[in-house]
Amino acid sequence: MLDLDHIAITVDNLETSIYFYTKFGYKLTAKFEDDGYRWATLKLNNHSLELFENFNKENFDHIAYSYENDKEVYELMESLGYKNHDLATFFGDLNRESFFIKDKNGKSIQLIKK
Secondary structure, X not given: OXXXXXXXXXXXXHHHHHHHHHOOOOEEEEEEEEOXXXXXXXXXXXXXXXXXXXXXXOOOOEEEEEEOOHHHHHHHHHHOXXXXXHOOOEEOOOOOEEEEEEOOOOOEEEEEEO
16 A cells, blocks of 8 residues: 655755765765755665755655555545545655655654655
């Protein structure tokens, strides 16, 4: 039903962090710059790591899962106490439909339509 899509972390220095994670075997696949932040995607086998250097010191940390079946994911969300109108769908920088929820500890979870 769900597949791990990526893990995203906020870093103080994008270039230093890219260097660090490439030592673990990650390969840089993309870099972006937008108003207020820079962002890089790195791959290790089938897993992606997104690094965000945010000039406003906002936290972009999250775990992202991808899904194919809308009905299944919305039933899952309902079982967790979310209503469809609570799930603000958006298309991010990579033009992928997704929405965010928070786990019971306040950690961000992104769900992305494949």
